[in-house]
Structure formats: structure tokens, C-alpha cells
Amino acid sequence: MVWALERQEHAQQRTQVADMAGDHVQALQRAIELALSANNALVALVRQGKGQVTQFEEIGTQMLPFYPGIAAMGLSPNGVVRHVVPRQGNENSIGFDQLNDPRQGPESARARESGRLTLAGPMELVQGGLGVVGRQPVYLEDTQGHRAFWGFTYVTIRLPEVLAAARLPQLTQRGYHYRLWRIRPDTGEEQTIAASTPPAGPDAVGRSLTLPNGQWTLSLVPIKGWGDPGVLAMRCAVALLFALLMTYLARLLFELKAHERGLAYQVAQRTSEIQATQQQLRATIDAIPDPLFELDLDGLYCSVHSQRAELLMAPADMLVGHNVTEVLPAVAALSVMDVLNEAHAQGWSTGRQIVLDLSSLGATWFELSAARKATSPSAKPRFIVLSRDITERKRSQEQLQLTAQVFDQSSEAIVIADAAHTIVRINRAFTRITGYTEAEAVGQSVRLLTVAGADDDFHADTVYAQLPQGGSWEGEAWGRRKDASTYPQWLSVSSVRDGNGVVTHSITLFRDITQQREAQDRIQRLAHFDPLTNLPNRALLAERAHRHIADEQERGGTLAMLFLDLDHFKNVNDSLGHRIGDILLVAVAQRLQSLLRPQDTVSRLGGDEFLLLLPATSAAAAADKATQLLAAVAQPFQIDPYELTTTLSIGIAMYPADGESFDTLYQRADAAMYRAKQNGRNRYGFFTADLEARTARALQIENALRRALERNQFELHYQPQVSLTTRQVVGAEALLRWRHPELGLVSPAEFIPVAESSGMIVAIGEWVIHTAVRDTKRWLDLHLPLRAVSVNVSAVQFRHPQLPEMVTRCLEQAGLPARRLELELTEGAAVDDPAAALAMMDQLHDRGVRLSMDDFGTGYSSLSYLKRFQIYKLKIDQSFVRDLEEDANDRAIVSAIIRMAQALGMQTTAEGVETDGQLEFLRAQGCDEAQGFYFSRPLPADAFEAYLRQQQEQQSSSSSG
Known part of the structure; x- marks a missing residue:
């Protein structure tokens, strides 16, 4: 309280002193501002005279009485003093350069740059004495309206005269030290303007006045100092006395409270001890997870405690007062009574087990422990029975037994070793795989059971040494049997740790993978080698080709790929069987391999196709090698009991000329091989750009x-067939045409072979027959002069077993009689398989369809087959008709064909008739019919119908004439 009062009085005293300083500061500030305001009048004179003041001394003399404290006032055009009032005593200031003076130059320059009134000083005046100078920069507008610096107006204020207005000496009289000071703007140091003796110290308070050159501060401090020491001493004495009294009273109160706490502590301590004993007893009972019972010697429940109600046969409150024979099954109740009698006899009983069927847990095993409770001699004996749940232990025992059975019966060998890697236990599979019995293996190091192989990563010392660091290992290794033989094994090593993380044992599992390795080797070989010839297959060849192509690309070399196909190999399989064919393929493969360099590769692609890869081989060397292969394979093969001869067709593609990838070279070598087959087989050919285009x-x-x-896109054109006897149309040949929107009109000679090789000819042929019989039916219904329509049947279509059914279906759908349809066969289609051809012809003939043989004379028909075929007509190929007028041989051949047909009862039709001479010769030889440009080109269906109408009209006009 003393301290607070002192601070409050001290603050009030400082406030009063500060207010007193403020009064003196305001008086000083008003005096200085009044003196400085004279500059405003001087600036007005300069601007009024536009920089020329002619009567300045007279005006200035009149102004001085209105501004007390001003020692002088003047004008400084361009910073040089030119006019001053009063002049007397200030003659030395005329010509004074304010901008270039070392003392006043910085202040003058600051006034010019800022354009504001500045106050310089206190300083020693040129006139003598201490004072301040107030400068006002003047700016005038020139003829262009720009502001230009004219100079200064200034007033000189003597400091003592201004300070007199502040009445500072009165402060000393009133008991205060004072100090008027400012911070110099140029150096930042304090400058004392006026002060008492001694001046105010650092504990002073003050007030500031703001002037153009910064702030002036008046600081005051009482001469006797702040506060009253006497009052302070009295207050401190009173406070000390009061504090001593309060201390004595607090001591008495404290002692009373301490006594009360001591009594309460003793009571609480005794209570706490009792409660702790009870809590400890309760906590001990609660900590027992198993049911705890108190029973008497008769088996009556006196109390029941259990943290798990599901372990009780009934709720605890329902058990109390009942006998165990009422609650438990008979067997379990009998066991409990035996436990009570044993505990009564010897004081305790343990180890007896019972099983109870609990509603929520099912069958649950318990182990009973009982102890006799201490009671008075006259009291009835009581017993504490603990029923421990051992269901999990029972299950663990069963699991251990099961694990032991799995350990012994596992198909994998299991080895348990201690921390020193000494075998402590093995299973039966270990003995079966290695031959070591348990007596022979236990005690040995696990390192003795494996051997280091050059091709595996297992090193026993390293693997087992890493187990303490948490390492494990699994992979292939080489095992050693008791007889010192080795075998591949799949081995796994892991560690067993105790509760502290220390490795105590290691477990090693392994199995014999000999059969697995053999199977993998077989699979690997099947994946990369042909199982019949043991040659690399296409996948392995492609892999090697990629590698060789990369090598040749790096060194700028060439590589050859040869595609080989056996000629007529199908005949061997068909006639001698696939077993002989396979033996021949193996022999061919061996002969091919014997002619190759070590870096060359021969691969079997399948069937009778082989592919040769010849790295670092030029085109000439590839041709030489192909010649050697042709000659070698052409030599007979002795395959008991047959001597077989075969030939090759070889296609050659060169890297990089024909391609820069395996697939491209393979494709182009294949195309070159097919060209070789088309050119007669038993030869080789290089891939060409023309072949690629084809x-x-x-x-x-x-x-x-x-x-x-x-x-x-298909359409049928019809070419009329004319009787040479009557010169009337008797039939027409349906000719297939393909008009593609981009390819245009594609020749049948180009697309028919493609359709045959791709199998599409069957569907196309059915469309042709269906369209032809439909058009024929329409023309016959119109009574146009047409007897039948003939349709060409390809060899592929003729061999199709469903041909008769298809023809019948088309005829029935159109409603056309079978005799109106004529199917034209080539010689090749009929004689490739004569027996099948005879059966097909018989079926078609039985259905009423007529058959003719097209292009007769160009093939190799046997006359013995010809007489057996159900042929209605022979068609003489146009190659014999074309030169009938010039070539005697053609005339002889055509004449012989006509005579033979007549002898066999067949009709003849000549194709390609174009001249009168050809027509007359054929008529003279007895040819029945003809077709060709002489009569008409092949016509679309609409045009052919118009042609038939025209023929009908001509016949009608001839009949009427």
C-alpha cells in the first residue's frame, strides 16, 4: 500500500510539473511563431514586386515594431543577402552567401529543396550573439509559367529576447531545475539552448514545442527531488507494525489448521488402510479370470464370484443356496464332491478336470483347485474352489498333436536346428529323401546336408549366418544324400525367435525337385524345339534372327533367310502313312543340318516346311547354298523298306534388301518359295519387287x-451356245464376273484361284448355281428359246460332299427341272481322285443333272476313266479352235475329239469360235454345238434376255416366211 501511494503521488507530482513546463513552452512557441510570421509579409512583398522590392528598408523599418524579438530581417536573392533591416549593425551581413556558407549552407539548401520555412540555430549570428534564423524560400513564375527559385526571405531572432517571453528564471525561483534543449538534425546530438545551474537531470519531465527545425524540449525536475522522505518513513513504520500483527494472527490460525489436519489425516489413514485391504482383497478376487466358488462340505454354494458370467451354469445369485448336484451334470457333480472330500482330508486338492456344456460357449473344460477355508473349530467346514477354464489349453494340446502329425507326415523334409545350427529334430520325409535316420542326423550340422553348386545362389555359411539379423532364404540348392549322391532341391531357411527377439532355432524345409526340373527342361525344350526333328522352332528362330539382324546392322553386313518346302510330301503321308513321313522329315532335317555352318540355323516350322537363317551371307552365297540343298535332298532316302526321293522348293529373302525384320523376311521368303513351286518345283528363287506386288x-x-x-458385287454373264445344225440357240454358259467399286472388273482367272485356295469358292459356287437356275426358270416361263444353262464347277467345289444336296436345293427353290442344268467339270477335278469323282457323278446323274467336261484335251484324262464317267458332253478347248484354219495339228486333234465323243455317245461343244472358217470346219466334222464371239460375247442377264427375244423373233419370222 505504501508503494502504491508513493507511485500515485509521484505520478501526480510529475503531471503537475509537466503541466507547468507546458505553460512556459506555449509562451516560448508563441513568441517564436510571431517572429517567424514576418517571413510571410516579406514573401508577399517579393511576389508583389515580381522579385523587385524598391523600398524594402522603409517597409522593413515600419514592420520591426510589430515583431518584438526580431533582431533583423532581409532578402537574399539566389541565397545572397542584398537587403537587411536595420542596416545599422548588420552591414557585415550584406553579400553573405547563405547557400555556400559552411555553417548555414546545409540548412539553406534544405529550405530551397523542400520549399518550406526552416529555422536554423541556435547559432552564432554574423551580427554577434546567439540566435536563430528563419528562412522562407521564394519561387516565382517565369514568362513560360514555370516556377523558378528566386531566393530567401529571412528573419534573425535573438535568442535571449525570445527566451525572455518564456520566463524560464521563474522556474528556479519556484524550486525547479530546468533545461531547454533540442536534437541537432545534422549530427543527431543534444544541444542545450538554455538551462539552470545545475540543469535538470535524466529523471526530469518535460514538454516539447514543434518548430521548423525540429522539436525543442523543456525538461523540469524539482530541486528537492520527487516525493517527501518524511511522509514515506512514517508510512513505512505504520505498515511494518500492521504486518507484524497480521503475521502473529496468521501463525495462530496456521497452527490451529495444522492440528485439525493432523487429526483428519490420522482418521483418513486408518480408513484408507481398511479400504486398501478391502480393495486389495477385492482386486485379488476380481483379477482371477476364472469362476471362484465357496462351498461347504455337502456341496452347497455359499458364494459365487466370476468376471465372466458365460462360464457359469446359471447366474451367480441363482446358484447361491443350491447344491452342485442340482446344478451340474452327474459326472461333473461327482468330481466336485471328490475334490471337496480330498481338500477336507488333506487341506487342498488340485488337477481334477470336468467338462460342461455351456449354452453360449458349448463344450468347455475346467480344471478344479480347492482349499479348506480357516474357520472356528465349531463352524461347519467351507472350501474355496477355483474352476480354471482350460479349453484353449485343451485345444492347444490337440493342435500340438495335429502339428506333430503334420510334421511327421509332411511330404517335405523338415529340419529343426538350434542356435549353433546343430540338428535337433527331423521328420520322416527327411529320412526318405536323404537316407539319414534320425539317430544319424541329430547332432550333425545342417551345413553337411547341402553342397555348393556352381549354378545356385545357396551358400550355407552365409545363409545361416544371416539368420540372427532377421535374414531368411528360399530358392534352389543342391542336396546331398547319405550315399553321397546329389540332387536338386527347393530349400527354405527361416529363424525362430524367443520373446526377446533372440534367434533360438532355425527351420529348414526342402523337397526333391528332380522330376520338376526334368519337366521344366522338357517344357523349355518343347517351347523352343520341334519335338519330331529336335530342330529349333519358329520362336527360337525368331529370337536368333533378331540377334543376327542386329549384328549385321551394326557391321553393315547381309543375311539370308531360306524358306524350304518339300515337293509333293503329301503323297508320302497319303500312300505310306504318317510314320514314314515323320521318318523322312527327320532324315531331311539331318541332311540339312550337315550342310550348314555352326552359326547357321535350320528350323522346322511345321509339316514339311523348314526355314534356314544364314548370317553373314551374300546373295551369291545364298544361291550356292540353295543349290547344295537342292542337290543333297534330291539324293534318295533309304527308309526301310522304301527308297524315297523328294525335292525342295526354296524361296530366298535377303537382309537388308528385302526387309529389316524377321517377320518381313519370313513373309517374303515364303512368297519366293511359292513362286518357285509355281515355276515347276525343285528349284530356288529370290524375292523380287514384282513378286511383292503380286x-x-x-x-x-x-x-x-x-x-x-x-x-x-458378283454378277452372271451368259454366252449363248448355238446348234451347228439348226443355227438356233440351244443353251448358254453362265460366266461369273466380279465388279469391285475400287478394283474395277476383276478377271476370273485372278480371283477364282484365290477363292479356291481360301475355301470361299463353295459359297460363291452356290450363289452362281442359285442365280443361274433362277434366271433360267424365268426365261423358260417367258417361253424364250433356251434348252439348258451350263455352270462351271471348280475342283474344290466338286469334291465337297454336300454338292449334290446343294444343287438339288437350288433347283427345288427355283422350280427348275434338273435336266435344264448342266455342270461343267475340268479334267483335273475328275481324275485327281477317280473313285470319288465317279461316286459324285453318279449322285448328280441320279438326280437328273447333266455333266460336261470343260477344256477337254488340255489335261491328262485317261480314256479308261472317261468311258466310265457319267459325261453328257465334251467341250473342245478354244486353244485348239483358235488356229484351226492354219494349224493342221489342231484340226487333227479337234477331229479326233469329235470322233471319240461320237463313239462314246457324247455330244461336243466347241469354244472360242470367231470365224466362218472355224464354223464350217466344225460343222463338217460333225460338232454338235459352238459358242464364241462369232455368235455373241458373254452378256449380262438383261442383255442376254433381249438377245433371246431377238432370236425368238427371227425364228418366228423364218417360220412364217
Whole structure:
């Protein structure tokens, strides 16, 4: 309280002193501002005279009385003093350069730059004495309206005269030290303007006045100092006395409270001890997870405690007062009574087990422990019975037994070793795999059971040494049996740790993978080698090709790929069986391998196709090698009991000329091989750009052909067949045409072979027959002069077993009699398989369809087959008719064909008739019919119908004439 009072009085005293300083500061500030305001009048004179003041001394003399405290006032054009009032005593200031003076220059320059009134000083005046100078910069507008610096107006104020207005000496009289000071703007140091003796110290309070050159501060401090020491001493004495009294009273109160706390503590301590004993007893009972019972010697429940109600046969409150024979099954109740009698006899009983069927847990095993409770001698004996749940232990025992059985009966060998890697236990599989019995293995190091192999990563010392660091290992290794033989094994090593994380044992599992390795080797070989010839297959060849192509690309070399196909190999399989064919393929493979260099590769692609890869081989060397292969394979093969001869067709593609990838070279070598077959077989051929164009064209044709039928791009043209006797139309040949929107009109000679090789000819042929019989039916219904329509049947279509049913179906759908349809066969289709051809012809003949043999004389028909075929007509090929007028041989051949047909009862039709001479010769030889440009080109269906109408009209006019 003393301290607070002192601070409050001290604050009030400082406030009063500060207010007193403020009064003196305001008086000083008003005096200085009044003196400085004279500059405003001087500036007005300069601006009024536009920089020329002619009567300045007179005006200034009149102004001085109104501004007490001003020692002088003047004008300084361009900073040089030119006019001053009063002049007397200030003559030394005329010509004074304010801007370049070392003392006043910085202040003058600051006034010019800022354009504001500045106050310089206190300083020693030129006139003598201490004072301040107030400068006001003047700016005038020139003729262009720009502001330009004219100079200064200034007033000189003598400091003593201004300070007199502040009445500072009165402060000393009133008991205060004072100090008027400012901070110099140029140096930042304090400058004392006026002060008492001694001046005010650092504990002073003050007030500031703001002037153009910064702040002036008046600081005051009482001469006797702040506060009253006497009052302070009295207050401190009173406070000390009061504090001593309060201390004595607090001591008495404290002693009373301490006594009360001591009594309460003793009571609480005794109570706490009792409660602690009870809590400890309760906590001990609660900590027992198993049911705890108190029973008497008769088996009556006196109390029941259990943290798990599900372990009781009934709720605890329902058990109290009942006998165990009422609650438990008979067997369990009998066991409990035996436990009570044993505990009564010897004081305790333990180890007896019972099983109870609990509603929520099912069958649950308990182990009973009982102890006799201490009671008075006259009291009835009581017993504490603990029923421990051992269900999990029972299950663990069963699990251990099961684990032991799994350990012994596992198909994998299991080895348990201690921390020193000494075998402590093995299973039966270990003995079966290694031959070591348990007596022989236990005690040995696990390192003795494996051997270091050059091709595996297992090193026993390293693997087992890493187990303490948490390492484990699994992979292939080499095992050693008791007889010192080795075998591949799949081995796994892991560690067993105790509760502290220390490795105590290691477990090693392994199995014999000999059969697995053999199976993998077989699979690997099947994946990369042909199982029949043991040659690399296409996958392995492609892998090698990629590697060799990369090598040749790096060194700028060439590589050759040869595609080999055995000629007529199918005949061997068909006639001698596939076993002989396989033996022949193996022999061919061995002969091919014998002619190759170590870096060359021969691969079997399948069937009778082989592919040779010849790295670092030029085109000339590839041709030489192909010649050697042709000659070698052409030599007879002795395959008991047969001597077989076969030939090759070889296609050659060169890297990089023909391609820079395996697939491209393979494709182009294949195309070159097919060209070799087309050129007569038993030869080789290089891939050419023309061949690529043909191959691309064939592929384009095949792709377009697959959608031609569904897009209605096919159409039939009909060429009339004319009787040479009556010169009337008796029939027509349906000719297939394909008009593609991009390829245009594609020749049958180009797309028919593609359709045959791709199998599409069957569907196309059915469309041709269906369309032809439909058109024929319409023309016959119109009574046009047409007897029958003939349709060409390809060899592929003729061999199709469903041909008769298809023909019958088309005829029935159109409603056309079978005799109106004539199917034209080539010689090749009929004699490739004569027996099948005879059966097919018989079926068609039985259905009423007539058959003719097209292009007769160009094939190799046997006359013995010809007489057995159900042939109605022979068609003489146009190659014999074309030169009948010039070539005697053609005339002889045509004449012989006509005579033979007449002898066999067949009709003849000549194709390609174009001249009168050809027509007359055929008529003279007895040919029945003819067709060709002489009569008409093949016509679309509409044009052919018009042609038939025209023929009908001509016949009608001839009949009427």
C-alpha cells in the first residue's frame, strides 16, 4: 500500500510539473511563431514586386515594431543577402552567401529543396550573439509559367529576447531545475539552448514545442527531488507494525489448521488402510479370470464370484443356496464332491478336470483347485474352489498333436536346428529323401546336408549366418544324400525367435525337385524345339534372327533367310502313312543340318516346311547354298523298306534388301518359295519387287473377296451356245464376273484361284448355281428359246460332299427341272481322285443333272476313266479352235475329239469360235454345238434376255416366211 501511494503521488507530482513546463513552452512557441510570421509579409512583398522590392528598408523599418524579438530581417536573392533591416549593425551581413556558407549552407539548401520555412540555430549570428534564423524560400513564375527559385526571405531572432517571453528564471525561483534543449538534425546530438545551474537531470519531465527545425524540449525536475522522505518513513513504520500483527494472527490460525489436519489425516489413514485391504482383497478376487466358488462340505454354494458370467451354469445369485448336484451334470457333480472330500482330508486338492456344456460357449473344460477355508473349530467346514477354464489349453494340446502329425507326415523334409545350427529334430520325409535316420542326423550340422553348386545362389555359411539379423532364404540348392549322391532341391531357411527377439532355432524345409526340373527342361525344350526333328522352332528362330539382324546392322553386313518346302510330301503321308513321313522329315532335317555352318540355323516350322537363317551371307552365297540343298535332298532316302526321293522348293529373302525384320523376311521368303513351286518345283528363287506386288495384289483380292458376296458385287454373264445344225440357240454358259467399286472388273482367272485356295469358292459356287437356275426358270416361263444353262464347277467345289444336296436345293427353290442344268467339270477335278469323282457323278446323274467336261484335251484324262464317267458332253478347248484354219495339228486333234465323243455317245461343244472358217470346219466334222464371239460375247442377264427375244423373233419370222 505504501508503494502504491508513493507511485500515485509521484505520478501526480510529475503531471503537475509537466503541466507547468507546458505553460512556459506555449509562451516560448508563441513568441517564436510571431517572429517567424514576418517571413510571410516579406514573401508577399517579393511576389508583389515580381522579385523587385524598391523600398524594402522603409517597409522593413515600419514592420520591426510589430515583431518584438526580431533582431533583423532581409532578402537574399539566389541565397545572397542584398537587403537587411536595420542596416545599422548588420552591414557585415550584406553579400553573405547563405547557400555556400559552411555553417548555414546545409540548412539553406534544405529550405530551397523542400520549399518550406526552416529555422536554423541556435547559432552564432554574423551580427554577434546567439540566435536563430528563419528562412522562407521564394519561387516565382517565369514568362513560360514555370516556377523558378528566386531566393530567401529571412528573419534573425535573438535568442535571449525570445527566451525572455518564456520566463524560464521563474522556474528556479519556484524550486525547479530546468533545461531547454533540442536534437541537432545534422549530427543527431543534444544541444542545450538554455538551462539552470545545475540543469535538470535524466529523471526530469518535460514538454516539447514543434518548430521548423525540429522539436525543442523543456525538461523540469524539482530541486528537492520527487516525493517527501518524511511522509514515506512514517508510512513505512505504520505498515511494518500492521504486518507484524497480521503475521502473529496468521501463525495462530496456521497452527490451529495444522492440528485439525493432523487429526483428519490420522482418521483418513486408518480408513484408507481398511479400504486398501478391502480393495486389495477385492482386486485379488476380481483379477482371477476364472469362476471362484465357496462351498461347504455337502456341496452347497455359499458364494459365487466370476468376471465372466458365460462360464457359469446359471447366474451367480441363482446358484447361491443350491447344491452342485442340482446344478451340474452327474459326472461333473461327482468330481466336485471328490475334490471337496480330498481338500477336507488333506487341506487342498488340485488337477481334477470336468467338462460342461455351456449354452453360449458349448463344450468347455475346467480344471478344479480347492482349499479348506480357516474357520472356528465349531463352524461347519467351507472350501474355496477355483474352476480354471482350460479349453484353449485343451485345444492347444490337440493342435500340438495335429502339428506333430503334420510334421511327421509332411511330404517335405523338415529340419529343426538350434542356435549353433546343430540338428535337433527331423521328420520322416527327411529320412526318405536323404537316407539319414534320425539317430544319424541329430547332432550333425545342417551345413553337411547341402553342397555348393556352381549354378545356385545357396551358400550355407552365409545363409545361416544371416539368420540372427532377421535374414531368411528360399530358392534352389543342391542336396546331398547319405550315399553321397546329389540332387536338386527347393530349400527354405527361416529363424525362430524367443520373446526377446533372440534367434533360438532355425527351420529348414526342402523337397526333391528332380522330376520338376526334368519337366521344366522338357517344357523349355518343347517351347523352343520341334519335338519330331529336335530342330529349333519358329520362336527360337525368331529370337536368333533378331540377334543376327542386329549384328549385321551394326557391321553393315547381309543375311539370308531360306524358306524350304518339300515337293509333293503329301503323297508320302497319303500312300505310306504318317510314320514314314515323320521318318523322312527327320532324315531331311539331318541332311540339312550337315550342310550348314555352326552359326547357321535350320528350323522346322511345321509339316514339311523348314526355314534356314544364314548370317553373314551374300546373295551369291545364298544361291550356292540353295543349290547344295537342292542337290543333297534330291539324293534318295533309304527308309526301310522304301527308297524315297523328294525335292525342295526354296524361296530366298535377303537382309537388308528385302526387309529389316524377321517377320518381313519370313513373309517374303515364303512368297519366293511359292513362286518357285509355281515355276515347276525343285528349284530356288529370290524375292523380287514384282513378286511383292503380286503377293500384295493377291492379299488385296482375298480380303476384298471375303465381302464381295454379301455386298452383291458378283454378277452372271451368259454366252449363248448355238446348234451347228439348226443355227438356233440351244443353251448358254453362265460366266461369273466380279465388279469391285475400287478394283474395277476383276478377271476370273485372278480371283477364282484365290477363292479356291481360301475355301470361299463353295459359297460363291452356290450363289452362281442359285442365280443361274433362277434366271433360267424365268426365261423358260417367258417361253424364250433356251434348252439348258451350263455352270462351271471348280475342283474344290466338286469334291465337297454336300454338292449334290446343294444343287438339288437350288433347283427345288427355283422350280427348275434338273435336266435344264448342266455342270461343267475340268479334267483335273475328275481324275485327281477317280473313285470319288465317279461316286459324285453318279449322285448328280441320279438326280437328273447333266455333266460336261470343260477344256477337254488340255489335261491328262485317261480314256479308261472317261468311258466310265457319267459325261453328257465334251467341250473342245478354244486353244485348239483358235488356229484351226492354219494349224493342221489342231484340226487333227479337234477331229479326233469329235470322233471319240461320237463313239462314246457324247455330244461336243466347241469354244472360242470367231470365224466362218472355224464354223464350217466344225460343222463338217460333225460338232454338235459352238459358242464364241462369232455368235455373241458373254452378256449380262438383261442383255442376254433381249438377245433371246431377238432370236425368238427371227425364228418366228423364218417360220412364217
